[in-house]
Amino acid sequence: MILGISGSPRKMATEHILGVALKMLEEKGFKTHLFAMRGKNISPCRHCDYCLKNKECIVKDDMYQLYPLIREAEGFVLATPVYNGSMSAQMKIAMDRTRATLAAEPRSLRRKPGMAIAIGGD
Structure with a gap:
């Protein structure tokens, strides 16, 4: 499964474009899942x-x-949307909190390909 994580606090362009990217992967035969940070209660590390x-x-x-x-x-x-020249706070929090995943399973992120999408506005 390819996991798409939307770091936007709103349901706007970032989540839409991520959905399009995941749909393209599905058309290539991959199973996907979209996780939106929007509306979630996730505290910083x-x-x-x-x-x-x-x-x-x-x-x-x-x-x-x-x-x-x-x-x-x-x-x-x-x-992630680009806020103040960087990723959203929501995306940064999620990335920082993967520390617990790595502590539990140190190899949990090894050899897993990834890509990033940055959405600029205005």
Whole structure:
């Protein structure tokens, strides 16, 4: 499964374009799944090292919907709007919180291809 993660806090261009990219992958025979950060309650990483000792994140929030998808995925498409010259805060939080996935399964992201889509506006 190819996991698409939309880092937009709104249902706008980023989620739409990610959907188009995933549809193109489906047409090539890949199974896909779109995970939207929009509307999710996902807190920033506290870098408390709890995950290193306990193999899970101490913060129990909507990131627990994403963790199993990350482990199952064979590849990733990350899509973010460009805010202030960088990725959205939502995308940054999701990327930082993968630390718990890596603590639990250190090889969970190895040899999984990925691509990024950055959406600019105005």
